[in-house]
Amino acid sequence: MTDRSNSSIVIVGGGASGVILAAHLLQSSQSDLRVTLIEKRSTFGRGVAYSTNLPDHLLNVSALGMSAIADDPEHFARWLNARNPSRSGEAPVFAPRGVYGDYLGDMLAGLEAAEKQRGRLRLIQEEALSVVPTSSGVEVRLGNGTSVVAHAAVLAVGHDEGPAPDLPGAVRMGAAEDTPVDPDARILILGTGLSMVDAFLTLDSRGHRGEIVAVSRRGLLPSPHRPGKPIRLDSADIPLGTDLSYFVGWFRDLVRATAKAGGNWRDVVDGLRPFNQRIWQSWPVSARRRFLTHTKAWWDIHRHRMAPEIHERVSNAVRRGRIRLLAARLTGVAPRDGAFEVTLQRRHSREVDRLAVARIYDCTGIAKDVSMGSIRVITDLIARGLARPDPLRLGLDVTPECAVIAANGAASDRLFAIGPLTRGTFFEIDAVPDIRRQAADLAARLTA
Amino acid sequence: MLTRKGKYGLKALVHLAALPVGQLAFVNDIATSNNISKKFLDAILGELRNAGFVQSRKGKDGGYRLARPANEIMVGHVVRVLDGPLAPFPCASRTQYQPCEDCDEATCQVRHVMLEVRQAIADVLDKLSLAEMRDSSLEEIEIPLKYQA
Numbered sequence: 064m065t066d067r068s069n070s071s072i073v074i075v076g077g078g079a080s081g082v083i084l085a086a087h088l089l090q091s092s093q094s095d096l097r098v099t100l101i102e103k104r105s106t107f108g109r110g111v112a113y114s115t116n117l118p119d120h121l122l123n124v125s126a127l128g129m130s131a132i133a134d135d136p137e138h139f140a141r142w143l144n145a146r147n148p149s150r151s152g153e154a155p156v157f158a159p160r161g162v163y164g165d166y167l168g169d170m171l172a173g174l175e176a177a178e179k180q181r182g183r184l185r186l187i188q189e190e191a192l193s194v195v196p197t198s199s200g201v202e203v204r205l206g207n208g209t210s211v212v213a214h215a216a217v218l219a220v221g222h223d224e225g226p227a228p229d230l231p232g233a234v235r236m237g238a239a240e241d242t243p244v245d246p247d248a249r250i251l252i253l254g255t256g257l258s259m260v261d262a263f264l265t266l267d268s269r270g271h272r273g274e275i276v277a278v279s280r281r282g283l284l285p286s287p288h289r290p291g292k293p294i295r296l297d298s299a300d301i302p303l304g305t306d307l308s309y310f311v312g313w314f315r316d317l318v319r320a321t322a323k324a325g326g327n328w329r330d331v332v333d334g335l336r337p338f339n340q341r342i343w344q345s346w347p348v349s350a351r352r353r354f355l356t357h358t359k360a361w362w363d364i365h366r367h368r369m370a371p372e373i374h375e376r377v378s379n380a381v382r383r384g385r386i387r388l389l390a391a392r393l394t395g396v397a398p399r400d401g402a403f404e405v406t407l408q409r410r411h412s413r414e415v416d417r418l419a420v421a422r423i424y425d426c427t428g429i430a431k432d433v434s435m436g437s438i439r440v441i442t443d444l445i446a447r448g449l450a451r452p453d454p455l456r457l458g459l460d461v462t463p464e465c466a467v468i469a470a471n472g473a474a475s476d477r478l479f480a481i482g483p484l485t486r487g488t489f490f491e492i493d494a495v496p497d498i499r500r501q502a503a504d505l506a507a508r509l510t511a
Numbered sequence: 512m513l514t515r516k517g518k519y520g521l522k523a524l525v526h527l528a529a530l531p532v533g534q535l536a537f538v539n540d541i542a543t544s545n546n547i548s549k550k551f552l553d554a555i556l557g558e559l560r561n562a563g564f565v566q567s568r569k570g571k572d573g574g575y576r577l578a579r580p581a582n583e584i585m586v587g588h589v590v591r592v593l594d595g596p597l598a599p600f601p602c603a604s605r606t607q608y609q610p611c612e613d614c615d616e617a618t619c620q621v622r623h624v625m626l627e628v629r630q631a632i633a634d635v636l637d638k639l640s641l642a643e644m645r646d647s648s649l650e651e652i653e654i655p656l657k658y659q660a
Contacts, residue, residue: 297626299597299633300606304588306563317606345588347579350563 069214069509070095073203075191075440076219077102078110080482080498082167083131084219087499087506089174089183096183096510099211101203103190108167110221115237116161119264121370123257125155125288129163129495131170133503142166155288157370187211193443194218194478201477215509218440218459218467218480222493225437226425232396232403233425236262241424248273248421251405255279255388257367258426260377263386267376275386276418278407279427282390284381285364287374293333294321301338303345307353310342332365340497343490344463348454351490355455366491391416396423432456433484441484445470449478453487461485465505481505517594519547520555521644524589527565528581528645535574555593562592577641586644587636597633600625 072088074081077100088098100107104114122129130138143158143166171186178184190206200214226233233253234240244250250266252259255277263275294317302313314335318328335342343351354362369377380386394415395406403423407416433452434445441459444450448470453460459480461467466474481501483493491497522545527536538556542549556575559565566578577584591597598604602611603625616622 294605296605297630297633298637299591299629300604302562302588302591303637304564304583304585305592306561309562309592320606345585347563347583 071097071099071200071213072215072217072509073099073101073201073211073213074217074219075101075194075203076110076221076482077104077107077186078219078221078482079108079112079131079167079495080110080221080502081217081219082108082171083495083499084217084481084502084506085184086131086170086174087133087502088510089178090506091510093510094181094183097185097213098183099185099187099213101187101189101191101205101211103188103206105188106164106168107186107188108171109164111224112222113160113164113167115159115261117265117268118159118161119268119373120160120261121157121373122160122163123157123288123367123369124494124496126158127155129158131167131495131499133499139163139166142169155290157288157372191440193440194449196449196475196477215477215479217465217505217509218444218478218484219482220438220441220484222483223431223433223436223438227427227431228435230393230423230425230427232398233423236265236424236426244271244422246270246272248402249418250275250422250424251403251418251420252277252424252426253279253393254426254428255282255284256363256426256428257285257369258428260285260369260373262424262426263377263380264373267380273421274384275380276389276420277386277426278389278391278393279360280390280392280410281360282388282410283360283364284377284388285374286368287371288368289329289371291329291333292326293336294326294330296334296338298338298341301335301342303342304347305350307346307350307358310346310350311358328365329368336366336491339491340489344488351455389416433458444478449475455487458484458486458488461488463488464508465501479505479509513590514594516551516555517590519545519552520559520589520593521586522547523552523556523575524559524564524577524584524641525645527575527577528584528641530576532580533576535568535572535576537574541575558592559589564589564592581642581645582640584641585637586639586641587633589641590636596629597636598625598629599632603629 070093074084081100085098085100126140126143127137130136132138174184191203192206193204194216195202200212201216203211203216224235226235230253250273252262252275259277266275302310318331321331381388389407390410391407393405394408397404402419402421405418405420433456434442436442450459450467451470459467461480462474465479465481465485467478467480468474482498485492492501523541526541526545530536538549538552542552556565560567563578564584565575567575596604596607601609602616602622610616
């Protein structure tokens, strides 16, 4: 940090990452600290992920991994036990995501109460339109015409909720365009990962009976969690900075060796987890690009697993033909009588399916071009050259210290980003355990 | 442990890092100027190519060059490819762990300390780029050696 004062910090985005950062900033004893949290939704701490109130939408990480506080890993598990003492037991608990939203809301309410006297925390429910650097810091312009000035701004806008611009006719589940559909009609879901699973659970709860066709390049379904014993690794054991194929070869050998010793792939994937960001950062851009193209789909189904009970339900639905998984590419969408005729090109085959579907849901996930996104404050920063997409365009280009890098390559001393927006630099930065670590590190630097 | 293989590999890479960007070097030239047998060097450069640190071109004008700028290749990353996990003793590795026949590793203080030593090795070597190794002046390296004698 420079000698510039950093005592007032505005956080753009009051979802999980924004609230988690606020909590870590306010751990500082600095009395002139001012934290302003800006959120466009009516409730703080929920974002896209934790706004669902469907009890079937479970966290994909057990309660013991979901603490919002970096140096208190059981913070959430304790809160959950206090709220629901009967459920505490030996087995890992996968709580509903809506309950996690309650937890973050509770934590924020606690912070507000604690800061009432000192006045260090302010919440503003408004959309942020732009962030403009000033001589002494930043000015954040809001949708109601007012603005907030601070010494530094942290972008914590999370996932883009807009549908992908290259998927005509597709809507996001729960968006305004997601109007009621004939319960017997066939529905197409683009994507076969965890978002597809969420969409299936929502459709199921709405009483949908028609066939659900789920399509992705490889048609792979995420694996379930099982109890395991992650292997112990140190960074000295892990090949860094190599080409992708070399790393994948090492990984496969390690899985084989672990299986021989009585373990399984889960133990390797989970043992590697503390090093994933480092591995990603050590790779040249060429290896990162190859990973996204060739390996990510396989990695995701092993790394991002679902609660066993949800896996059971989805597998049943696939067996009974309620969900049809297809490894295919969407090659055409033609509107027909208020519905769509879609053309799907099967993978490794000339076969083409033409299907009539009543609705197309976009569950393709996250690998989208950030500059084409629908979050105004981000596209505005890029358009003005104050930020630039990372080389793979997954998010904003940031330093490992979370400083936003401008179009001219200079790292900002007053504009930072955390959470999924920093995916290009951190890669695995969607899950709470990674975000809380990142938030704790940034908070320590900003309040130093 | 740093073997001769790891040492020769690093010497070859420093040789390549000293050339103008993109220029190919003959294996023979690298071998002669670094006093390495050509056959051994061929094997080493083959492994470095598989891991993506060097590129090669075949033919009369063929040879090797760095696949990336020298400041982006870390010494520790190269050593892991050539010599396996950084570990001062065979028992101080987690993936290529070889238990000692004569002690219980759970209570072995030596192993415990060696695990810390290897972390320190990794911390130093993973922060050191080929460019820095190339530019480190020989005098700086030679002075401590004199005191050893």
